[in-house]
Amino acid sequence: MYELIIKNGTVILEGGAVQTNVAVTAGKIVAIGQDLVEGEKVIDATGLIVSPGMVDAHVHITDPGGGYRDEWEGYLTGTQACAKGGVTSFMEMPLNQVPATVDGASLQIKYEAGKGKLMTDVASFGGLVPFNLETGIQELNDGGVAAYKCFMATCGDRSIDGDFMNVDDYALYEGMKQVAKTGKVLAIHAENAAITDKLGELAYQNGETTLAAYVASRPKFTEVEPIRRAILFAKETGCRIHICHIACPEGVTEVTRARNEGVDVTCETCTHYLYFDTAELDAIGAVVKCSPPIRDKENQAGMWEKVLAGEIAFVTSDHSPCTPDLKETTNAFEAWGGISGVQNNVDVLFDEGVQKRGMTLTQFADIIATNPAKRYDLSTKGSITIGKDADFVLIKPDAPYVLKAEDLAYKNKISPYIGREIGAQVVETILRGETIYQQGKGLATEFTGAFIMK
Structure with missing residues (x-):
């Protein structure tokens, strides 16, 4: 069984965007296909861009x-x-x-x-x-x-x-x-x-x-x-x-x-x-x-x-x-x-x-x-491809919101985008198969990022 399945989303692959499912194990993308349905964790991305x-x-x-x-x-x-x-x-x-x-x-x-x-x-x-x-x-x-x-x-x-x-x-x-x-x-x-x-x-x-x-x-x-x-x-x-x-x-x-x-x-x-x-x-x-x-x-x-x-x-x-x-x-x-x-x-x-x-x-x-x-030759990054790191952003289209200062995670909450209506929203961010941000639940408590050495 896969550790994570992201299902029902519009997935942007290198060859084009399709509605399909993505499977993740050990932080890597291991399979892509509509028949992938069973995972220890399942994220339903219906209506979202993956x-x-x-x-x-x-x-x-x-x-x-x-x-x-x-x-x-x-x-x-x-x-x-x-x-x-x-x-x-x-x-x-x-x-x-x-x-x-x-x-x-x-x-x-x-x-x-x-x-x-x-x-x-x-x-x-x-x-x-x-x-x-x-x-x-x-x-x-x-x-x-x-x-x-x-x-x-x-x-x-x-x-x-x-x-x-x-x-x-x-x-x-x-x-x-x-x-x-x-x-x-x-x-x-x-x-x-x-x-x-x-x-x-x-x-x-x-x-x-x-x-x-x-x-x-x-x-x-x-x-x-x-x-x-x-x-x-x-x-x-x-x-x-x-x-x-x-x-x-x-x-x-x-x-x-x-x-x-x-x-x-x-x-x-x-x-x-x-x-x-x-x-x-x-x-x-x-x-x-x-x-x-x-x-x-x-x-x-x-x-x-x-x-x-x-x-x-x-x-x-x-x-x-x-x-x-x-x-x-x-x-x-x-x-x-x-x-x-x-x-x-x-x-x-x-x-x-x-x-x-x-x-x-x-x-x-x-x-x-x-x-x-x-x-920059970041060979494990950049696309939804089998073998790459399972790094995703799930986007909700046609979902306008007005950015407020309190929305910002910056140390100093200043930005020229404050007060602007933005027509899409980041719903979830996943780093190597682990959710690091989810709308409604907020940021993860673990700092699992790493320096990439070339």
Whole structure:
């Protein structure tokens, strides 16, 4: 007898969505078929979509905080929010924890910080920074990181010992050569640091305070230019690259062109770029500030065209939370740039993509799970396939609700989605065959998640 049967749901398989049953034993998917009915536990998914659990490929957890960011999002609340939102695995960025994850020692510190605190599975990015070019890249590879990450935009706090730092062109070039030897992917935050920093400084000096002015200080070409530069360096070094959180269709076009020319490059966008637009930002407030910025409605329509055309490999949250005080300012240029969103990827994307724009269920599963798992070689994740981990999210379609602050599992319950009506609901989240969240019953009490070592 199987340990778990999920029956009567619309199951999103790699070949299409069908009404069928799924059997699970020892945390793995072991059989798929309508004749599977007997299990020690049976979940009746009638009327529900059974999707692979989301693999969110861009999440910031600030654990440890190093005495500087101890009140930011930690593993306990961060992974609980994932569970409530249907995210069963995520790729953790090498910042904003202190110390940043840039060598073997800091990677081990991060692993220790997560012990007993993971409700979902976590794969790790190692950082590429100017100060880890001697041995750090190899140490991170030996320690099991799934991929690497660097910033072409200015980042990090130079007053904090061990904080992250953006690359200059030489560090990017040399780092790409080293990452190429590992065979892993380098994910890149592509914004032109010199131009965006100066435009922002000038706007601030001129008394600009609005989010609209902040968006204007980071024009589209400041994304497109570094994407082109990163692609050129990738051609030169043979490094596999991925462009993070592209916010304009022109940037996606550069990636598509390079991929068609044989460059091993992919890209992502984020849920918030597909949901919000510049005109509404100032009414929402600094909680919706991020980088690259959220652009206008026409730009958003262009991004949806790129998603539906398959040019964008996957969609992420870029969950980058902070404490409320860093958002409580009327000057957009002074606010922390990051959005808390990991709990509302699945429901918002299902509503906006499948229900409002006719996205197929197969493409929905591709952009939230299958494609990121394949890109980062998370071989047991990403699809409802025999032999894969039994990671599922059960979604109730056509079930609108209004998000309230108290619904959020975040340590600091701030989010631009609060007060919004979302047209679908996460009913249950299952990690390796065990329910970690169930609507009406809440979160599991056991933390059964684990770090994924590559």
